[in-house]
Amino acid sequence: MSALLEVRSVKKHFGGVRALECIDLSLDAGRIYCIVGPNGCGKSTLLSIISGEQRPTAGSIWFAGKEITGISPSRIARMGILRKFQAPSIFPELSVAENVECAFMAKRSAIERLTTTRHVASLTELLRTIGLEHRAEMLAEDLAHGEKQWLEIGMLLAGDSAVLLLDEPTAGMTMRETQQTVELIRRISSDHGRTVLAIEHDMSFVAGLQCEVIALLRGKVLCTGTYAEVSSNPEVREAYLGTASHV
């Protein structure tokens, strides 16, 4: 089976700063991947190149067998690669259900909008997936921090997404919220078949996902493997505060 998303020999230089050096990645449909690495190693730059916000200095990005290098972020989003930033992009003055409704509206055709029974079923199912069915009528601005993040993930799911790019999805969350986010992302992959590529610093989150981990260091892929494999790699441990006990 060919990969859904491929990063081929991607470099990104900002003047003399070599943010990325010859990155190759191959992501399969429906699987979860986590990028880890110290501050400044190129994690955000890599996500920005995949989502089209930045052009690589060299190399290419391929999605579902087509080259998407240099395509605008909005076209890439319409093709099914959606990015979530740390600060949630939700409509605070709308209810939780209305927020998800907006995401459904953005993708549905006029005829589909008229088939309300099917739509109500999808809305209810989606709210259940993100654990917010009991909050459907609550204003989004009144949600707890973690719930706002789950709502935005739900909005990405409601759109025609094949790949979700998540930028530190558990930043600022309690341990319990982090654990619930692990469960949500695993459901997104197993039940909804979405590919997830997340950047994360919280190693309990990375370990909980039980996914392929990609360790970056100074713009290069240092190693890939399970959390246990990557976290026991001496170079990875060295990169995190010398012998880093938190990896």
Ligand SMILES: Nc1ncnc2c1ncn2[C@@H]1O[C@H](COP(=O)(O)OP(=O)(O)OP(=O)(O)O)[C@@H](O)[C@H]1O
């Ligand atoms: N627009 C830019 N102009 C110049 N240098 C940049 C730019 N964006 C990123 N860099 C540099 O590229 C390198 C990689 O940055 P990047 O933000 O991708 O790292 P990161 O791993 O996401 O870091 P963090 O974990 O702190 O978010 C850093 O040295 C950074 O200073």
